[in-house]
Amino acid sequence: MKTTDTATGYRITFGLYLDGQRGVPPANILGDVVVGPLGLLGILEMQLGLIAMHPSAAERTIQYRDCLEALDAPSRFYHRSFALDPLGTAACLLNWRDEWALHRRESLRWEDALSSDAPSRLHDLAAVEQRARVAVSANLAQRLEAILDRLKVRTPGIDSVLLVDPIDVFPARWQAVLKALPLKHASVADRAAGGFLGALQRRLKRNAAGEGSDPIAWQDDGTVIVVQSETRALAAHWVASRIAAPGTLLVAGSDGAWFDAHLAALGQARLGLKEISAFRPSMQVLSLVSLKKQN
Template identity: 55%
Template sequence: MQGQRIAFGYHLDGQRPMPPVDSLGASLVGPLGFLNILETQLGLLALHPSQAERIVQYRDCLQRLDSEQRFYHRSFVTDPLGTAACLLEWRDQWFLHGWDGTLPTGAPKRLRDLADVEALASTAVSPNIGQRLKAVQAALQQRKPDIEQVLLVDPIGTLPYRWQAVLTALPTVAPCELAGQGQGFLGALQKQLYCAVNGQALPRLAWQDDGTVLVVQAETLTLANHWLATQLVVDRPTLLVCASDGMRLDAQLSAARRPRQGLEVGSRAGLCLS
């Protein structure tokens, strides 16, 4: 039997415009879904508390070291939970991008303060994504998961350090090169964006009013959704990209007697890909 085939995209957790389907050995997942697969196959699966619980844990660490000399003191006295949530987010991002929890003695005072807090948080706060990925990376040196290939939606160089370290130990397939097929100003804009992504410096592109590109701005999101719903033509193939709040757009599509897209809130653990 072949190993698991995984399509991995850094923004594929959460809402997606397709319902789950039955499939065997194929998954479409974001970071949380992929991390769950890796931890399960490597024997690292554990019960992880909610972010709210982690904030309380980190607040307790801040409180134990709090004094007037700490840079976070005034904010912490005013809003302990808000301050803990903000600093915990900083900490989690640092670990995701490769921080090991230590800092040199010559580091700025604010960083030294957080390093002092980290001496407590390293054992008192539940692991974050970066720490869990570090454990996965270490386990991959000893065990091989049942994964045949990982198809990347995003270029590996755009992902955080910890994800890059894990993916380099797996059989990955790079995303396909995007090739624009538009005509007129749309084609020129696609070419300009492609060159920019590849680091080429190009002169500013002059606007061309040939009807291939339309920019619309609305005063509210509801008005924007309503306008879009009334512009869609039922019998014309259309690619609809909705970055967020798809349920509100679906409501406007229904009100305009257009087909709903099923943009509902999905599981953050990922969906299957047929």
């Protein structure tokens, strides 16, 4: 029997890079949220009754290091690196493990289907995986797998999930979860540019469609400018001084919030970007209170 909880009715805007800073400030609209993978993961786990304490990356690295240490031997491919830098080796191999699990379309228990003639490195990792599956806290792929299983018997209170990125760019485990939700796809703007920018745009579209093309000659018509700077501060100051029209579209990277200071210094309108983080004083106090109760 499949149960439904429609009390919340979330309307979610979801994108690969919407966990951090964003250009759209939070609005006072109940149920409308803008989140990235970690944000949607939290909503789904809350809706499906899968809330749990998840350790930090450092704790998971130590757990995986213990697994490597228990099976370490001169014949293991990681033996020499592990002897020199146990934590660094564990962090690297744990990242391999987590990324592989996140992008696999098949069952997560890959080690059970490993053939006898597979490379020795895979056999070493499979042996470690047998121990890590129990000893290491769940990674994102395992948490998504639990969500997918729960979605078979329970429907979360989500009215819609608006994807701002094509579903094909998400890892396989995320694609499986997203396909079980009420998806909507954001419309893609298709505005043709002129000059060298337009020629470059058309060439990139043909390449994305799998059509071969020859290199195009540079045209100094002002539609494309390539600038290099020795420091971020100089680059930010130059870009801020070039922005004159209020309607300018600016695609900001991870330093968008920091770039706001340079815009303000030059009297320009700020982007309004800010880091969205769970590490707020109140949230840290709650963790300390929880820890105190456990002790």
